Amino acid sequence: MKKVFLSAAFASIFFACKTENNQNHTKNDTNLKYPITKKVDTVDTYFGTAVKDPYRWLEDDRSPETENWVKEENKTTFNYLDQIPFRKDLKDRLSSLWNYEKVGAPFKEGDYSYFYKNDGLQNQYVVYRFKNEGDTPEVFLDPNKFSKDGTTSLGGLSFSKNGKIAAYSISEGGSDWRKIIVIDAETKETIEDTLVDVKFSGISWKGNEGFYYSSYDKPKGSELSAKTDQHKVYYHKLKTAQKDDQLIFGGTPEEKHRYVGASVTEDDRYLIISASVSTSGNKLFIKDLNDPNSKLITILDHTDSDTSIIENDGSKLFLVTNLNAPNKKIVTTDVANPTPENWVDFIPETEYVLSPNTGGGYFFAHYMVDAISKIIQYDYNGKKVREVSLPGVGTASGFGAKKEDSTLHFSFTNYTTPSSIYTYDIANGTSELYRKPEIDFDPEAYESKQVFYTSKDGTKVPMIISYKKGIELNGKNPTILYGYGGFNISLTPNFRISNAVWMEQGGIYAVANLRGGGEYGKKWHDAGTKMQKQNVFDDFIAAGEFLINSKYTSSDFLAIKGGSNGGLLVGATMTQRPELMKVALPGVGVLDMLRYHTFTSGAGWAYDYGTAEDNKEMFAYLKGYSPVHNVKEGIAYPATMVTTGDHDDRVVPAHSFKFAAELQAKQSGTNPVLIRIETNAGHGAGTPVSKLIDQSADMLGFTLYNMGYEVLPEKIHNELKN
Numbered sequence: 001m002k003k004v005f006l007s008a009a010f011a012s013i014f015f016a017c018k019t020e021n022n023q024n025h026t027k028n029d030t031n032l033k034y035p036i037t038k039k040v041d042t043v044d045t046y047f048g049t050a051v052k053d054p055y056r057w058l059e060d061d062r063s064p065e066t067e068n069w070v071k072e073e074n075k076t077t078f079n080y081l082d083q084i085p086f087r088k089d090l091k092d093r094l095s096s097l098w099n100y101e102k103v104g105a106p107f108k109e110g111d112y113s114y115f116y117k118n119d120g121l122q123n124q125y126v127v128y129r130f131k132n133e134g135d136t137p138e139v140f141l142d143p144n145k146f147s148k149d150g151t152t153s154l155g156g157l158s159f160s161k162n163g164k165i166a167a168y169s170i171s172e173g174g175s176d177w178r179k180i181i182v183i184d185a186e187t188k189e190t191i192e193d194t195l196v197d198v199k200f201s202g203i204s205w206k207g208n209e210g211f212y213y214s215s216y217d218k219p220k221g222s223e224l225s226a227k228t229d230q231h232k233v234y235y236h237k238l239k240t241a242q243k244d245d246q247l248i249f250g251g252t253p254e255e256k257h258r259y260v261g262a263s264v265t266e267d268d269r270y271l272i273i274s275a276s277v278s279t280s281g282n283k284l285f286i287k288d289l290n291d292p293n294s295k296l297i298t299i300l301d302h303t304d305s306d307t308s309i310i311e312n313d314g315s316k317l318f319l320v321t322n323l324n325a326p327n328k329k330i331v332t333t334d335v336a337n338p339t340p341e342n343w344v345d346f347i348p349e350t351e352y353v354l355s356p357n358t359g360g361g362y363f364f365a366h367y368m369v370d371a372i373s374k375i376i377q378y379d380y381n382g383k384k385v386r387e388v389s390l391p392g393v394g395t396a397s398g399f400g401a402k403k404e405d406s407t408l409h410f411s412f413t414n415y416t417t418p419s420s421i422y423t424y425d426i427a428n429g430t431s432e433l434y435r436k437p438e439i440d441f442d443p444e445a446y447e448s449k450q451v452f453y454t455s456k457d458g459t460k461v462p463m464i465i466s467y468k469k470g471i472e473l474n475g476k477n478p479t480i481l482y483g484y485g486g487f488n489i490s491l492t493p494n495f496r497i498s499n500a501v502w503m504e505q506g507g508i509y510a511v512a513n514l515r516g517g518g519e520y521g522k523k524w525h526d527a528g529t530k531m532q533k534q535n536v537f538d539d540f541i542a543a544g545e546f547l548i549n550s551k552y553t554s555s556d557f558l559a560i561k562g563g564s565n566g567g568l569l570v571g572a573t574m575t576q577r578p579e580l581m582k583v584a585l586p587g588v589g590v591l592d593m594l595r596y597h598t599f600t601s602g603a604g605w606a607y608d609y610g611t612a613e614d615n616k617e618m619f620a621y622l623k624g625y626s627p628v629h630n631v632k633e634g635i636a637y638p639a640t641m642v643t644t645g646d647h648d649d650r651v652v653p654a655h656s657f658k659f660a661a662e663l664q665a666k667q668s669g670t671n672p673v674l675i676r677i678e679t680n681a682g683h684g685a686g687t688p689v690s691k692l693i694d695q696s697a698d699m700l701g702f703t704l705y706n707m708g709y710e711v712l713p714e715k716i717h718n719e720l721k722n
Contacts, residue, residue, distance in 0.1 A: 032080055032672055035072035037661040044594070047616040051594065051623070058657040059599075061225050061646070066657075070646065070677050073660070077641070077674040084701045086712045090501065091697035095121065098497050098693060100439040105398060105409035105421050110163015110185065114140060123150030123688035127157065140188065146170060153686025158203035158211065159185065161268060165238070167203045167211055173647040174682020176200065176600075177223060180213065182238065195242050200231065200601070204263045206289060210237040212248065212262035212271070224649040225599050231260040233273060249273050249285070249296070257283075258604040264289070265312050266403060270335070272309050278607035279487050280525070282306060286317075286335060299338040306488075306522075311358050313380065318346060318363075320356055325349040326522035330356060330363070346382045353490070353521045359401030359408045360426035364388070366399065370450065370462050371492050371519050375399060377429065386429045391422065395492040401426070409434060414493035415466040415509065416446040416500075441500050445469055448493065453546040455515075456538040459527075462519070463512040463543055464493060465552065468503055478507045478707050479553035481544055481581075485514030485536035486565035486608050488525040498696035505704070505713045508552055512543035514569075516608070530610040531621055537572045544573075544580050556582050559703045563587035563684065564651055565608070571627030571659060578637045583703045586627075587643040588683055591655040593626035594619075599652045628655070631662040636669030639706035641699065645681035653677065671706065 039054035060066055081087060099120035106115040112129040115137070119126075124143035130136070146152035155169035155178050166185045169178040180195035180203065201214035212235050216228040232250030236242065248271075250260050257275040259282075264271055271287040273296065281303030288294040300307055305323035312318065315335040322328045323340060327350060331343040347354070352367040352374070362385065363378040373396040375388035390396050394414030401408035406426055413419035420436040448466040455461050471477060480502060484491055491511050499509045513519045516528020516536045528536040544560065547553050558581040562569045567589020574584040590596050590605070594612040597603040603611070610618040623629055631637075640663060644656035660675035667673050676698060681687055687695075704713070 032076070034664045034673075035069065035076060037069065037664065046594070046612055046619045046623075049619070049623075051629070053595075053658075055658040055661045058661065059225065059652070059654040060222075061653070062222050069657070073675050074677050077676050080672060080674055081676075081698050081701065084705045085710060086704070087697060087701040089712055090701050091693060093501055093504070094497065094693045094696050097440055097501060098689065100437055102437060103421070103435050105411065105434070108402070108405075109159040109166075112140075112163065112185075114157075118689070121689055121693075123690055124153055124686070127154070141168065143170075147172070149680065150688035150690060151680045151686075153688075155686070156203055158205060160205050160208040160211075162208050165191070165208065167205075169198060169201070169203065171682070171686050173680040174645055174684075174686055175224065175647050176649050176682065180236075192239050193242065195236065199228070200259060200261075202261060202263065206235070206264055206271070207268055210235060212236075212264070214260050214262065224647060225652045225654070227598060227603065228601050229258050229603055230256050231258055231275075233260050233262045249275065258601055265309070267312065270309075270312060274308060276604070277303060278604050280306060280607040282308075284308070284319075286338065288335070297335065297338060299333075300340070310356055311363070319343070320354070322522050327352060328354040328521070330354070330365075347378060353518060357398075357400040358403075359399060360405045361403055362426060364399035366396070368490060368492065368519055371464070371490060371513050372450075373397075373492070388424070388429065389431065391420070391431075392417070393493075395494055399424070413495045415448045415464060415495060415511070416503075417443045418495045441504075446503055451546070453542055455535070455542040457535070459515065459535070459539070461512060461514065461539050461542065463510055463546070465508060465510045465547075466499070466503060467508045468506060471506065471508070473551040475548070475551045475554040476557055477553050478502075478505070478557045478559070478704060478709075478713065479510060479547055480507065480559045480561050480585075480703065481510045481512065481540070481547065482561050482566070483512045483514050483536075483540045483543070483569050484562060484564075484566040485516035485528050485539065485569055487516070487605075488518040488522070489565075490518040498700065501696070502700060505700075507713075508547075510543065510547060510552070512540060514539040514543075516565075529608045530618070533609065533621075534625060536569060537576060537625065540569055540573050541577055541580065544577075548580075555580055557707050559583035559585060559707075561585040561587070561699075563589070565590060567591065567651070567656075568593075568627065572625045572630075574638055574640065575627050575630040575632075576625070578635055581638050583706050584638045584640045585643070585699055585703070586640070586656070586659070588645065588648055588651050588653075589627070589642070589655055589659070590651050591626070591659040592628040593622040594629065596651075596655070599654070600649050602651075628658050628662055631659070631666050633666045634668050635666070637663060637667055637671060637673065639671040639702070640673045641702045642673075642675040643678070643695065643699070644675070645678045645683065645687075647680060647682045650683040674702070 042053040042056040044051050102118045104116035106113040114129045116125040127141040128137035129140045143154040152172045155171045157168045159166050167182045169180050178198040182192050184191050198215045203211050205211045214233050219228050233248040234245040236245045259276040261274045273285040274282045276282040284299040285296045287296050307321040310318050310320050317333050319331050329349040330347040332346045333342045355366040357364045365376045367374040377385040391412045396412050398410035408424050411419045411421050418437045418439050421434040422431045423434045424431045447469050448464050450464045452460045514536050560570050560581050567586040570586035571591045597611045612619040612622050642656045642660045644653040663673040
């Protein structure tokens with residue numbers, strides 16, 4: 001491979017800082033040799049069609065064979081990554097930029113104000129507290145001391161009504177399974193035995209005597225991969241054994257709910273229970289806690305909408321719903337007659353998607369206007385008070401407080417601006433900066449541009465493109481295209497350190513707001529589900545084509561990236577259009593669409609995906625795009641680094657294992673196919689900062705290296721400039 005010469009005469013040629021002859025790094029260049037992955041004769045039959053599954057054995061996460069395969073694949077991957085000449089430079093820059101103080105907004109519980117803070121490179125955020133403004137904060141909880149390697153994280157923290165007792169959940173090794181620990185908030189001493197086997201749960205207190213939480217029965221087989229589909233709500237009374245906890249909801253064999261949550265209203269009067277069979281749609285129930293003999297009252301007995309109770313004023317309930325309102329609205333009703341025929345519009349549906357919150361006796365309606373935040377303040381009569389002035393164009397979050405509070409805090413960020421916290425005076429609507437991070441990154445040197453491009457079927461799709469000011473549209477800019485497109489999740493502007501480092505290198509970071517997400521409400525979400533899932537992939541492909549046709553980049557400099565459902569997006573896109581991109585980065589992806597529903601809580605994703613057992617048409621549709629089943633012999637797939645965690649019990653790593661095995665067996669050409677398996681890590685939440693830095697350095701390094709770079713673009717550009 002030819003080296004880049006640092007001569008001013010070559011400045012125009014090497015503006016993109018790439019190798020002279022546009023060579024790719026080949027297996028021979030890096031001595032890349034894949035481990036041999038055995039095949040088995042497993043065959044499933046769906047509606048008369050036989051489907052081979054030669055890597056089924058990799059689904060057994062407790063098998064020594066699987067463990068050995070993971071070790072061998074990681075050895076291959078890290079041998080490759082070790083040869084990237086600027087990998088350490090990237091890690092050093094990530095560490096340097098990451099190393100700034102990050103402080104969350106304070107919140108009041110009892111006599112104390114609490115806040116989260118990370119000094120810079122701490123693996124986990126620490127919880128501090130103080131009694132009065134100006135006091136020196138003291139450490140309340142330090143999750144960095146939960147485990148030596150920082151892989152045990154704080155999942156949630158909840159206080160009794162008087163703030164004197166705290167319950168917090170922990171995750172070990174990134175698993176979704178939690179333990180709940182109860183402490184005296186004043187002394188910080190544990191006051192009872194730890195609750196175990198808690199999953200997908202909040203901690204909602206009933207007064208000061210106990211709390212509600214959710215869990216599944218312990219699955220048979222591996223707790224990291226076995227199916228869990230009977231969620232239940234329990235009430236735990238303080239200083240009693242967990243085995244004596246009262247079952248409040250769930251556990252009926254004939255009516256399984258995969259996701260059940262419980263919450264108590266701020267006035268401690270009502271218990272609210274939401275029950276779902278899938279990730280979209282829920283039933284809703286309410287119980288009067290003032291009456292020990294009261295029964296659960298049904299508000300909604302079907303799952304045709306996403307509906308929740310946001311507030312109550314005595315027996316008057318305020319509900320947020322998309323029932324007959326795809327962009328959501330707030331309605332009111334009374335506990336005595338709470339069913340939909342009695343609902344009265346309070347804040348009607350608009351053309352923008354609504355996500356409201358409450359605080360200080362007001363409602364704060366957060367609207368997404370083409371994925372950008374707009375906040376309207378309303379009083380309890382539904383009268384508009386004001387539009388809240390925001391610091392800029394981006395994402396505002398927070399706007400929640402207790403009823404008696406006179407101020408609240410909100411954060412603001414976008415793709416080029418680190419998150420800052422503001423204090424908002426609820427009565428007069430004024431804001432002032434509360435805390436701005438001191439970071440070695442100049443937002444003024446970068447810009448974001450929103451464009452609307454046309455997808456395959458004519459649908460207009462928004463995309464925000466961020467980059468260093470003055471960039472030349474010459475088709476040679478290294479570009480990461482990111483997407484998700486599912487589960488009603490919206491991608492809004494948000495600052496990330498890894499993206500900042502990417503843009504420092506002259507890279508472009510583009511985020512497409514694909515169908516399947518929630519940016520334009522339920523209709524936009526549904527347009528990317530089940531038999532319309534291909535719309536999501538078409539939207540993503542069209543985004544890549546727009547970037548290429550507009551000369552932001554070219555196929556030689558385009559990488560696609562996504563995680564979880566976004567990992568499916570990357571897997572499907574790279575198998576359908578392998579020539580479109582140079583690099584593919586599918587993370588913790590749902591990649592086996594015929595079997596995803598057989599693991600952990602996967603059956604709950606059927607609203608978005610459907611299942612191969614539904615009917616012949618659904619099976620054929622899923623098989624038609626399932627990444628594991630669409631890797632073909634003789635195709636030159638892009639340079640690919642699959643990433644997953646060995647403790648991922650949401651999207652089990654077998655998806656990634658099987659996809660990587662298929663790609664390695666069938667890849668044509670010289671582009672590498674690697675799988676990076678993080679040990680003692682899960683789906684992403686709670687991952688230690690040290691691991692996040694390593695992962696980011698490896699992904700960025702792999703991407704640039706396979707675009708042909710031998711030296712970091714910024715370094716070469718600076719030397720040429722000087």
